[in-house]
Amino acid sequence: MSPRKRTPSRTGAPTKDSLSVRRARPADREAILEMSKRIWGGHDYMPLVWDRWLAEKKGALLTVTVDGRSVGTSKVSLISPGEVWLEGLRLHPEFHGRGLSKRIHRATFREASKLRPRTVRYSTWIGNEASRRIAEKNGFWQIARTGWMWGKVRKPSPVSGRRATPDDLDAVVRFVHGSSCYEATNGVAGVGWTFPELTRRRIRHLLSLAQVVVLPRRGALRAVAMFDIGKIDDDVCLGFVDGPDKDVTLLAKDILRIAVDTGRDEASAMLPTGRIADLVRAAGFDKWQPVRAVVYELGARGFSGKDEPFEDVLSRTLRSNESDVLDVIADLLMERAPVALAKENVRDFITRNFIPDTDRQLIGGTEGFFLALRTDTLRSILRGVIEHFHLRHGLAGDALSATHKLVSVRHRGRRLASLRARAASLHLTLGPGFGPCFPPDLKVRASETKFDAGTLDGASGCYESVTLVLTERSHIKGATRSIDMIMKSATARR
Numbered sequence: 001m002s003p004r005k006r007t008p009s010r011t012g013a014p015t016k017d018s019l020s021v022r023r024a025r026p027a028d029r030e031a032i033l034e035m036s037k038r039i040w041g042g043h044d045y046m047p048l049v050w051d052r053w054l055a056e057k058k059g060a061l062l063t064v065t066v067d068g069r070s071v072g073t074s075k076v077s078l079i080s081p082g083e084v085w086l087e088g089l090r091l092h093p094e095f096h097g098r099g100l101s102k103r104i105h106r107a108t109f110r111e112a113s114k115l116r117p118r119t120v121r122y123s124t125w126i127g128n129e130a131s132r133r134i135a136e137k138n139g140f141w142q143i144a145r146t147g148w149m150w151g152k153v154r155k156p157s158p159v160s161g162r163r164a165t166p167d168d169l170d171a172v173v174r175f176v177h178g179s180s181c182y183e184a185t186n187g188v189a190g191v192g193w194t195f196p197e198l199t200r201r202r203i204r205h206l207l208s209l210a211q212v213v214v215l216p217r218r219g220a221l222r223a224v225a226m227f228d229i230g231k232i233d234d235d236v237c238l239g240f241v242d243g244p245d246k247d248v249t250l251l252a253k254d255i256l257r258i259a260v261d262t263g264r265d266e267a268s269a270m271l272p273t274g275r276i277a278d279l280v281r282a283a284g285f286d287k288w289q290p291v292r293a294v295v296y297e298l299g300a301r302g303f304s305g306k307d308e309p310f311e312d313v314l315s316r317t318l319r320s321n322e323s324d325v326l327d328v329i330a331d332l333l334m335e336r337a338p339v340a341l342a343k344e345n346v347r348d349f350i351t352r353n354f355i356p357d358t359d360r361q362l363i364g365g366t367e368g369f370f371l372a373l374r375t376d377t378l379r380s381i382l383r384g385v386i387e388h389f390h391l392r393h394g395l396a397g398d399a400l401s402a403t404h405k406l407v408s409v410r411h412r413g414r415r416l417a418s419l420r421a422r423a424a425s426l427h428l429t430l431g432p433g434f435g436p437c438f439p440p441d442l443k444v445r446a447s448e449t450k451f452d453a454g455t456l457d458g459a460s461g462c463y464e465s466v467t468l469v470l471t472e473r474s475h476i477k478g479a480t481r482s483i484d485m486i487m488k489s490a491t492a493r494r
């Protein structure tokens with residue numbers, strides 16, 4: 001887990017072509033365990049799991065080979081129906097930093113897709129740059145940040161809480177699903193570095209094993225803790241706890257008592273960073289500084305798709321609200337800074353460091369086109385149209401490209417609009433490709449409205465594309481109305 005240096009490619013070094021990924025075989029054992037000694041300073045857990053992983057029927061253990069030599073692994077596990085967990089990604093350090101993980105990832109995904117996944121997740125150490133980069137490049141999104149902690153067990157003594165039973169199922173599920181701990185982890189709970197979903201089914205399973213402790217001992221639930229036994233360290237791992245501070249502390253201490261009762265001399269906890277982790281640590285899980293973990297899930301949560309990617313929706317929203325976002329962040333920083341600051345400087349700091357200065361990009365990007373225009377009226381129309389794309393629809397930055405003769409605005413990977421300069425007019429063409437949204441009796445201010453006959457939709461009688469000839473400042477309104485129409489159609493289309 002220590003930070004690694006990138007290994008420069010060497011002449012004659014293995015290439016992607018000499019690499020292959022296949023199902024693991026018993027004969028890989030020696031080479032893989034040898035390789036594993038070189039990972040994380042010899043603290044890799046692979047020797048503890050290899051035999052079990054190889055024997056597992058569901059999922060797949062993969063071996064990476066370079067020129068036939070076993071040099072890496074990847075494990076695909078099914079932790080409940082539809083719930084795929086990725087782990088065990090390893091490559092011999094000799095081959096790190098050469099882009100080989102792409103092929104391993106592709107093979108891992110082929111195996112994962114055979115399991116008909118509803119969700120695919122994995123976790124990693126917060127400082128594992130290669131692993132996190134792989135997540136980010138492959139469509140995984142962070143759903144939780146947690147701290148891994150260990151505590152020395154307490155002397156045997158009675159627990160404060162009550163072991164809940166299957167009769168408590170409804171109450172426990174209600175409590176868990178409404179808790180801040182559940183919200184902070186987006187519904188997963190750690191057992192070591194694996195994070196299964198806290199479904200009703202899983203809670204029922206934990207209740208059947210008497211691994212749920214509640215407070216008070218009688219009456220309505222005020223606090224709940226759940227633990228499971230880690231598959232790698234065979235540890236008692238506290239993966240969920242919530243309730244008032246005092247109860248969280250009592251339940252964390254109970255887990256340390258339960259661990260001693262089962263003959264262990266320590267217990268672990270994997271909990272969301274913040275209040276919960278802080279309380280549990282202070283209750284005795286303070287053997288080390290917590291190790292921070294990130295849980296990744298494929299696909300962005302709470303995003304209902306359409307055909308515009310999550311990132312594009314957000315970046316458009318950010319750009320069209322840039323000024324408000326800047327204000328909010330600036331106010332927060334000024335409120336919390338230890339000294340008085342001038343707001344304009346703070347806003348400038350934010351645009352330099354975190355948020356694109358879209359105004360600067362707009363002016364800079366279209367400057368050549370702007371200067372080539374012959375009249376102030378045309379420049380004014382250009383500004384009005386371009387600013388509308390930016391301020392109302394967030395189309396700026398990468399969405400915009402300009403030469404001296406043409407400004408293009410792209411949306412969802414295709415050209416949505418183009419602006420061409422003539423001696424005394426600007427021609428704004430909208431569409432096609434975003435649906436038939438311009439009625440033949442379109443009434444917008446422009447000196448001319450020309451439909452593209454080839455884009456007439458028989459069913460609706462509307463056109464997909466129109467060109468407006470803009471000559472007066474008053475035509476900006478006509479242009480912006482037409483832009484709103486095509487954007488509405490683009491957003492409504494699936």
Ligand SMILES: CC(C)(COP(=O)(O)OP(=O)(O)OC[C@H]1O[C@@H](n2cnc3c(N)ncnc32)[C@H](O)[C@@H]1OP(=O)(O)O)[C@@H](O)C(=O)NCCC(=O)NCCS
Binds near residue numbers: 004089090098100
């Ligand atoms: C994880 C592992 C298999 C990745 O293999 P790799 O050959 O190092 O990865 P790659 O060269 O394909 O790099 C993957 C990405 O991470 C980036 N990366 C790799 N090492 C990096 C580093 N030290 N710092 C920053 N970025 C790094 C690469 O630039 C690449 O991103 P890019 O495609 O945008 O350029 C390998 O590093 C490994 O075995 N690590 C030890 C075990 C481990 O941490 N496993 C993951 C547990 S979750």
